[in-house]
Amino acid sequence: xxxxxxxxxxxxxxxxxxxxxxxxxxxxxxxxxxxxxxxxxxxxxxxxxxxxxxxxxxxxxxxxxxxxxxxxxxxxxxxxxxxxxxxxxxxxxxxxxxxxxxxxxxxxxxxxxxxxxxxxxxxxxxxxxxxxxxxxxxxxxxxxxxxxxxxxxxxxxxxxxxxxxxxxxxxxxxxxxxxxxxxxxxxxxxxxxxxxxxxxxxxxxxxxxxxxxxxxxxxxxxxxxxxxxxxxxxxxxxxxxxxxxxxxxxxxxxxxxxxxxxxxxxxxxxxxxxxxxxxxxxxxxxxxxxxxxxxxxxxxxxxxxxxxxxxxxxxxxxxxxxxxxxxxxxxxxxxxxxxxxxxxxxxxxxxxxxxxxxxxxxxxxxxxxxxxxxxxxxxxxxxxxxxxxxxxxxxxxxxxxxxxxxxxxxxxxxxxxxxxxxxxxxxxxxxxxxxxxxxxxxxxxxxxxxxxxxxxxxxxxxxxxxxxxxxxxxxxxxxxxxxxxxxxxxxxxxxxxxxxxxxxxxxxxxxxxxxxxxxxxxxxxxxxxxxxxxxxxxxxxxxxxxxxxxxxxxxxxxxxxxxxxx
Amino acid sequence: xxxxxxxxxxxxxxxxxxxxxxxxxxxxxxxxxxxxxxxxxxxxxxxxxxxxxxxxxxxxxxxxxxxxxxxxxxxxxxxxxxxxxxxxxxxxxxxxxxxxxxxxxxxxxxxxxxxxxxxxxxxxxxxxxxxxxxxxxxxxxxxxxxxxxxxxxxxxxxxxxxxxxxxxxxxxxxxxxxxxxxxxxxxxxxxxxxxxxxxxxxxxxxxxxxxxxxxxxxxxxxxxxxxxxxxxxxxxxxxxxxxxxxxxxxxxxxxxxxxxxxxxxxxxxxxxxxxxxxxxxxxxxxxxxxxxxxxxxxxxxxxxxxxxxxxxxxxxxxxxxxxxxxxxxxxxxxxx
Numbered sequence: 060x061x062x063x064x065x066x067x068x069x070x071x072x073x074x075x076x077x078x079x080x081x082x083x084x085x086x087x088x089x090x091x092x093x094x095x096x097x098x099x100x101x102x103x104x105x106x107x108x109x110x111x112x113x114x115x116x117x118x119x120x121x122x123x124x125x126x127x128x129x130x131x132x133x134x135x136x137x138x139x140x141x142x143x144x145x146x147x148x149x150x151x152x153x154x155x156x157x158x159x160x161x162x163x164x165x166x167x168x169x170x171x172x173x174x175x176x177x178x179x180x181x182x183x184x185x186x187x188x189x190x191x192x193x194x195x196x197x198x199x200x201x202x203x204x205x206x207x208x209x210x211x212x213x214x215x216x217x218x219x220x221x222x223x224x225x226x227x228x229x230x231x232x233x234x235x236x237x238x239x240x241x242x243x244x245x246x247x248x249x250x251x252x253x254x255x256x257x258x259x260x261x262x263x264x265x266x267x268x269x270x271x272x273x274x275x276x277x278x279x280x281x282x283x284x285x286x287x288x289x290x291x292x293x294x295x296x297x298x299x300x301x302x303x304x305x306x307x308x309x310x311x312x313x314x315x316x317x318x319x320x321x322x323x324x325x326x327x328x329x330x331x332x333x334x335x336x337x338x339x340x341x342x343x344x345x346x347x348x349x350x351x352x353x354x355x356x357x358x359x360x361x362x363x364x365x366x367x368x369x370x371x372x373x374x375x376x377x378x379x380x381x382x383x384x385x386x387x388x389x390x391x392x393x394x395x396x397x398x399x400x401x402x403x404x405x406x407x408x409x410x411x412x413x414x415x416x417x418x419x420x421x422x423x424x425x426x427x428x429x430x431x432x433x434x435x436x437x438x439x440x441x442x443x444x445x446x447x448x449x450x451x452x453x454x455x456x457x458x459x460x461x462x463x464x465x466x467x468x469x470x471x472x473x474x475x476x477x478x479x480x481x482x483x484x485x486x487x488x489x490x491x492x493x494x495x496x497x498x499x500x501x502x503x504x505x506x507x508x509x510x511x512x513x514x515x516x517x518x519x520x521x522x523x524x525x526x527x528x529x530x531x532x533x534x535x536x537x538x539x540x541x542x543x544x545x546x547x548x549x550x551x552x553x554x555x556x557x558x559x560x561x562x563x564x565x566x567x568x569x570x571x572x573x574x575x576x577x578x579x580x581x582x583x584x585x586x587x588x589x590x591x592x593x594x595x596x597x598x599x600x601x602x603x604x605x606x607x608x609x610x611x612x613x614x615x616x617x618x619x620x621x622x623x624x625x
Numbered sequence: 626x627x628x629x630x631x632x633x634x635x636x637x638x639x640x641x642x643x644x645x646x647x648x649x650x651x652x653x654x655x656x657x658x659x660x661x662x663x664x665x666x667x668x669x670x671x672x673x674x675x676x677x678x679x680x681x682x683x684x685x686x687x688x689x690x691x692x693x694x695x696x697x698x699x700x701x702x703x704x705x706x707x708x709x710x711x712x713x714x715x716x717x718x719x720x721x722x723x724x725x726x727x728x729x730x731x732x733x734x735x736x737x738x739x740x741x742x743x744x745x746x747x748x749x750x751x752x753x754x755x756x757x758x759x760x761x762x763x764x765x766x767x768x769x770x771x772x773x774x775x776x777x778x779x780x781x782x783x784x785x786x787x788x789x790x791x792x793x794x795x796x797x798x799x800x801x802x803x804x805x806x807x808x809x810x811x812x813x814x815x816x817x818x819x820x821x822x823x824x825x826x827x828x829x830x831x832x833x834x835x836x837x838x839x840x841x842x843x844x845x846x847x848x849x850x851x852x853x854x855x856x857x858x859x860x861x862x863x864x865x866x867x868x869x870x871x872x873x874x875x876x877x878x879x880x881x882x883x884x885x886x887x888x889x890x891x892x893x894x895x896x897x898x899x900x901x902x903x904x905x906x907x908x909x910x911x912x913x914x915x916x917x918x919x920x921x922x923x924x925x926x927x928x929x930x931x932x933x934x935x936x937x938x939x940x941x942x943x944x945x946x947x948x949x950x951x952x953x954x955x956x957x958x959x960x961x
Binding site: 300301302304306307309310311328330359360362363364366367368369370371372374375376377378379380381382385386387435436437438439440441442443445447448451452455459462463 | 761764765766768769772773776777783784785814815816817818819820821822829831832834835837838842843844845846852880881882883884885886887888889890937938939940941953954955956957958959960961
């Protein structure tokens with residue numbers, strides 16, 4: 060018993076010839092179908108080149124266009140020729156000219172000999188497997204497709220639409236349950252013979268001639284009808300990308316293919332010299348009689364499809380520039396924004412860095428430039444701290460920073476003195492953790508002192524900017540994790556607020572309880588300062604209610620000592 | 626986009642093609658071997674002036690990745706580069722003494738050669754100081770890429786310009802002919818690029834890198850554009866609009882995904898910042914033949930007097946294309 064090879068060829072005839080010789084040397088008869096689109100003289104040369112081989116035959120030629128009946132007709136002609144000439148075969152294997160056997164032929168024959176009654180053909184009902192690209196699954200069996208999908212896409216689509224609207228449906232022949240699967244199969248001679256000699260074959264052929272992509276359904280359906288035992292998988296390793304076109308194998312896939320233990324792989328790049336040399340080498344050692352295991356290759360190609368369709372979130376580059384909101388996230392990793400903390404606590408940045416171990420920057424969007432940690436002139440990815448460069452594209456500045464520092468949490472200060480271009484995107488970014496002590500911008504003004512008229516103007520400006528920013532944070536579109544306290548609220552229990560933020564940053568790591576409190580600035584007289592602003596007609600409302608005399612009650616206690624929440 | 630704008634872009638494209646046709650008379654053939662170009666050959670188109678020192682490595686690099694033929698325009702070189710190229714069996718060479726600026730920085734000349742010889746071929750349009758890097762370029766020839774692009778019905782392939790620079794002063798290590806410039810200029814900026822979408826042509830406008838942070842910090846919008854589409858399955862209806870930044874018809878500029886996915890892309894390693902740079906900048910300022918009145922070169926020259934070191938603590942050292950892929954500067958897309 061042996062296996063016969065049907066080979067469909069349309070390009071790279073030199074490679075096909077090599078593979079045919081390989082099959083033939085392994086003792087397999089081969090029937091070759093050459094696409095009618097191949098020029099006559101090229102075909103003749105090809106036939107000539109193979110004329111020294113005894114068991115290689117050529118069958119009637121058909122014109123093969125993708126997705127049409129031609130490919131099935133070619134397979135049928137080749138199968139008829141094969142069965143007529145070699146009635147004693149065990150199995151018949153359908154392959155293409157760009158298929159490459161990965162294991163010695165004797166291993167394949169041994170494998171098939173051990174499974175004499177088994178048909179290897181991927182075959183599933185359309186209802187169960189949503190494989191198809193383009194959405195036509197069940198409909199490919201009941202609509203008519205007179206127009207070429209490749210050449211007349213517009214007509215193809217319109218005609219499908221019209222049939223849907225008018226509910227035009229073809230009748231499926233009796234006894235036929237449509238199945239689909241990979242085009243490359245290996246059937247027993249018995250099953251193949253049954254398909255070819257079926258009394259209803261004329262009816263079947265007439266029906267499938269008008270089905271869309273019949274090469275994925277003709278044998279898959281009829282094998283179900285005739286076979287006694289189907290293994291629904293293809294012995295040919297063939298992966299498809301998101302557009303339904305086969306992935307191609309190159310020289311650098313050599314090891315991967317070797318370890319896959321598959322019998323045949325498709326599609327091989329015709330110029331992959333190393334692959335052809337390695338796998339067609341007659342001294343090629345037997346693998347180990349293992350079952351095919353394409354797991355690793357599957358993963359690589361699945362990843363490629365994912366990269367093409369989803370990409371790397373938070374990355375903006377020359378070939379990935381998602382529309383607003385379509386990028387699976389504005390940034391690539393979580394980060395924290397602190398507003399008003401630096402104003403309220405002395406040495407807040409250093410304290411936060413010690414506690415969390417993350418990178419704590421100053422005001423990244425400050426008017427004098429980006430205050431990177433350590434006040435460096437450049438930072439990760441060679442980001443410049445220059446304010447004009449940063450403001451030229453503030454969105455990309457932030458997304459680049461987060462992308463460049465993957466694996467290391469970034470934290471920075473923000474406030475109404477800073478460039479506000481980023482405000483809206485911050486609020487909408489699910490990766491942002493934003494903590495705001497509103498009104499704390501008044502503290503530096505209070506400390507600075509000086510001309511009160513100028514202070515009043517500045518306070519009015521900052522309050523307006525911050526209230527605009529808070530509006531963004533409170534918008535229903537905001538997706539960031541946002542905490543907002545008025546300054547008065549926060550001062551009532553400062554450690555509680557800090558603890559909550561730090562816990563969230565630590566996440567599952569759940570680090571230490573706060574033992575070291577940051578030192579708060581001296582707020583004596585701040586209430587009076589606010590009252591003075593009010594007296595000048597400028598109402599500072601963002602900081603909440605402060606008593607005029609002295610600071611809020613908490614101020615009396617020494618805040619230097621840690622206030623432990625638990 | 627409305628029909629009206631569509632029509633205007635069409636007129637514009639025709640104008641560039643007519644202009645290229647007129648400018649053809651400025652080109653005088655030195656060595657024409659275009660009859661050796663076979664169907665399906667991969668072609669390099671390039672224009673240069675006084676680059677003799679770079680040409681040996683340039684040709685070697687592109688031959689190595691599998692380019693079949695070079696079509697080059699020499700703009701009045703006097704350093705022997707023309708004679709060198711004329712003797713190469715796979716180079717077709719034209720020469721011109723006409724104004725580089727009035728040929729729109731060489732685009733008209735190349736548009737003409739592309740129109741005449743590029744039709745139906747994959748055409749790679751690069752300068753002598755640009756090295757094309759694409760996914761798997763260390764294991765697969767460029768034909769593997771173009772075959773895959775053909776199979777995927779992709780007509781144009783993006784490769785952003787990545788400025789490479791040495792560590793230390795530009796003049797510290799002299800560059801020798803034939804040497805791999807990346808041995809000296811092996812550093813780059815990994816992640817400081819600004820990207821905007823140009824609504825008129827549909828392409829991305831990318832700026833940044835060492836040139837922006839060193840020379841254009843006060844006027845970042847004037848920094849040179851880095852987006853490029855150098856590899857195109859050429860058709861005689863196509864035209865480059867400005868350098869290889871922009872193409873018409875505008876569908877060719879759609880080299881990026883807008884719904885979150887990544888398309889495949891490569892990079893052009895730009896090895897301009899070598900010891901040869903100072904004299905080049907001085908010469909170009911005198912000729913005033915470069916973009917926006919040689920503003921770029923002037924900014925460099927001013928910077929160079931202080932001997933700028935483009936290197937910074939956060940510069941990244943070039944290893945291979947996989948490193949660039951991981952950094953997110955290029956992508957494999959769904960090519961695996």
